[in-house]
Amino acid sequence: MHTPEELQSYVEQTLTRQKLVREPANLYQPVEYALSTGGKRIRPVLMLMAANLFMEDIKPALLPALGIEIFHNFTLLHDDIMDQADMRRNQPTVHKKWNANTAILSGDAMFIKAYEYMLQYQGGNLRKVLEVFNQTALKVCEGQQYDMNFETMDEVSEADYLKMIGLKTAALIAGSLQIGGLVGGAGKEDAGLLYDFGWNLGVAFQLQDDYLDTFGNPEVFGKNIGGDILADKKTYLLIKALEKGNSEQRLKLGRLVGNRDLDPQVKIRAVKEIFRGIGVGDLTHVKAEQYFEAAMNGLKRINKTEPEKSLLIGLAEQMMRRKK
């Protein structure tokens, strides 16, 4: 079986071999750019690991795995327009480097390319694979819509938040694993268990991300700490703080959130202090741990031996223990 590192390098090699840019070049250059800025290729790696659990030779899965990575980067490209994000992985975003129209249309082309690569899958259960891919894609859109809706809502419940990150983040991790299973030849039940494993892992991963954005070590986290606080983002931390805080803490938070006139470092420090007082960091950890355990319990039920699943367990643990 292949290690995640091997699989990541296969994904990179497969990507490098593709001739993505053709005429009109200004449609395809942004596609190549968006894919070249790296990232850990977590989704195709998980997909390939799931496939590898059921079949030895992962070659037939490489092009569809690339389809998943292209789809993921398409969603980032369009999200960055909507969120007016200027930077992604320390590089200017496509709509900044080019313009919004280019980002819209190149994103559309990228999405079509994602399907093109999914269609490279030669197995007999292509229809099922595409159905999962399609349903997953729609969930990601729904998640992004909920996320945008939350921006203008006064109150977001914990349940609504967990649903949103489930759709926006976990669905694609879940779908990648299920597709990997299907491509590898897993039965319906195992493929479903892989999906559930991915969903729980994805939610745990996002909760961890929320935690690190506020409480991570800036030297290892690799991006600025407190970005969510400055953007007044309704993260799990803020939602729990507003739920669990006493009236004074909530009043203080109410004055800080939405206030864009404060010195950034002052605002971050003040919000973190309230968060610490309420203990939302621990609450977030506990919740993430619950989802992680649910993921592991689901994985146990998959009809494979423990040693066979060890690489998947290892990667999942690494995703949770990451500091950046």
Place this chain on the structure above:
Amino acid sequence: MHTPEELQSYVEQTLTRQKLVREPANLYQPVEYALSTGGKRIRPVLMLMAANLFMEDIKPALLPALGIEIFHNFTLLHDDIMDQADMRRNQPTVHKKWNANTAILSGDAMFIKAYEYMLQYQGGNLRKVLEVFNQTALKVCEGQQYDMNFETMDEVSEADYLKMIGLKTAALIAGSLQIGGLVGGAGKEDAGLLYDFGWNLGVAFQLQDDYLDTFGNPEVFGKNIGGDILADKKTYLLIKALEKGNSEQRLKLGRLVGNRDLDPQVKIRAVKEIFRGIGVGDLTHVKAEQYFEAAMNGLKRINKTEPEKSLLIGLAEQMMRRKK
């Protein structure tokens, strides 16, 4: 065999039966809105006619036909953001009625729904159908990119223009017909001939549209005459005028095109006068007629009797003779 009118009403009925709006409602309401504003459903009707040429019962083709219509309206939705168009079919466009972010994300969801409906096709050649659909979708994006590129180019050649409208307009008409053929059970050769028929018909149709936008009868054309002139659009008429005009005519045109300070009616009248002097209306008609004849010649080669093809011929003629 079903008439185009019957097929259009089947498409409408099929659309009405779909429950497109679910949660989050503000993601799906724009999708429903964009699909409800009508249009002649030309592409799914052509697809169904091609299918009907090879199979009697068109029911299995209805949901994929809807997929084609949804895809077409998705491209309009995103194009309208890029072109900053405020109105479409006498209704405010999605990005005007809602906002650009909604239009981007609802457009993405719409595109995914288009695939969802294509996947409803139950035939054994699903892979081939999806490949044609996918290649067609990419061509439409390429056409839109060329069209946007033309806006900032000093000179566009006739060949480049014909290539652009081929990709932007004709490819989807061609792809719809080919998919219809494949769904109906046509052989590879006939499916290819349907594609070529659609491509030539689509180019003829767009040339006709260029003509009508400038020389159409405003009472029957249904939209304002001269829109392309006011937008300084590089249509076939303008390209031929700049190619065929004498130096005085080209000089005059050069002063008019790009000039946004002129009274709209004065500008339209002046440009039309030069166009008439050069005879570009006739040149456009001749070119459209050439493509239409090529379409008809291709249709003749399809392995079906003349009476069987008569409905398709009738609709093609109607598309060319339309005044609105």
